Amino acid sequence: MISKDELIKLLPQALNETNLPLPGRTSGKVRDWYDLPDGQRLIVTTDRLSAFDIVLARVPYKGQVLNQLSAWWFKQTQDIIPNHIVSLPDPNASVVRVAEPFLVEVIVRGYITGVTSTALWYRYALGEREIYGYTFPDGLQKNSALPEPIITPTTKGGVTGHDERLTCAEVVEKGLLDKKTWDQVQAAALAVFERGQEVAHKAGMILVDTKYEFGRAADGSVVLIDEVHTPDSSRFWKADTYEARFAAGEDPENFDKEFVRIAYTDKGYRGDGVPPVMPDELWASASERYITIYELLTGEKFDAGSYPVEPRLVANLEKTGYK
Ligand SMILES: Nc1ncnc2c1ncn2[C@@H]1O[C@H](COP(=O)(O)OP(=O)(O)OP(=O)(O)O)[C@@H](O)[C@H]1O
Numbered sequence: 001m002i003s004k005d006e007l008i009k010l011l012p013q014a015l016n017e018t019n020l021p022l023p024g025r026t027s028g029k030v031r032d033w034y035d036l037p038d039g040q041r042l043i044v045t046t047d048r049l050s051a052f053d054i055v056l057a058r059v060p061y062k063g064q065v066l067n068q069l070s071a072w073w074f075k076q077t078q079d080i081i082p083n084h085i086v087s088l089p090d091p092n093a094s095v096v097r098v099a100e101p102f103l104v105e106v107i108v109r110g111y112i113t114g115v116t117s118t119a120l121w122y123r124y125a126l127g128e129r130e131i132y133g134y135t136f137p138d139g140l141q142k143n144s145a146l147p148e149p150i151i152t153p154t155t156k157g158g159v160t161g162h163d164e165r166l167t168c169a170e171v172v173e174k175g176l177l178d179k180k181t182w183d184q185v186q187a188a189a190l191a192v193f194e195r196g197q198e199v200a201h202k203a204g205m206i207l208v209d210t211k212y213e214f215g216r217a218a219d220g221s222v223v224l225i226d227e228v229h230t231p232d233s234s235r236f237w238k239a240d241t242y243e244a245r246f247a248a249g250e251d252p253e254n255f256d257k258e259f260v261r262i263a264y265t266d267k268g269y270r271g272d273g274v275p276p277v278m279p280d281e282l283w284a285s286a287s288e289r290y291i292t293i294y295e296l297l298t299g300e301k302f303d304a305g306s307y308p309v310e311p312r313l314v315a316n317l318e319k320t321g322y323k
């Protein structure tokens, strides 16, 4: 494992943005992408860390972990639903099939938890019992398992960034998707989530909840796009300590971005106004966690790519014929 000192030293080199010699550069909060011929796209996952819908920091190796972990999960789930991956020319980059993204983010939750304003536990603790179109009984405890996983969709943020909560019925009522497609998406989401929980369980982890994006490929089929079961899109808890901590009223040991959110909410920040400045140590710990969860889930040793990333990326694109 890379030492915390090394990770702190790498902070200034963490990949913030790319300027590759390819057309059509566009940036999301975490990814940069470029046009490739034949309906394909190069997606570069940077080291930017976003939470509360804003970019808060750069975390060394985060981009590599997200890119390679997603690719690994896409492989684990390709028998359930086809996905956008074509190849990985670099540890931080994927060549994908461009899809027309559906305007709904498909969040699947197996537990009631969370500290952000859209989180199930946050709403429940405010006293709400009708949440995302589901009725919840009184007396639920934070971090308890739901009887079965539920889908809580949101609109895709668009330029304003913030996602709006929806019920499953509203996805069709608001015309975001036709019923047949939405049924297909829901079934795929639940099946991929179930597979994720099984695989995570074997690795000693609980897949708590996650967000999927789907889209329509050029051939008309529904495909899984974006990222799958990464610590950015999902919550992961350690399985063997969950029960005892739950019984003691303690939060589970988490291996995802939640600990960053908690560090901010501990300082009273929930996403409004100027975020407080956090110490380098927090971002080095974040890096350690991303690498650890990669190794736990895949059972493979993390093969750290070289920094700086950009010249390596350019060399790999030349080598693989994409430039
Ligand atoms: N195969 C694909 N075809 C088209 N768009 C894709 C594909 N895979 C991912 N995307 C889109 O690329 C973007 C990835 O960028 P990033 O993860 O940085 O976005 P983001 O800041 O999380 O914003 P968003 O809320 O839109 O996901 C997302 O908007 C996602 O919908």
Ligand SMILES: [Mg+2]
Residues within 6 Å of the ligand: 028, 030, 226
């Ligand atoms: Mg995203």
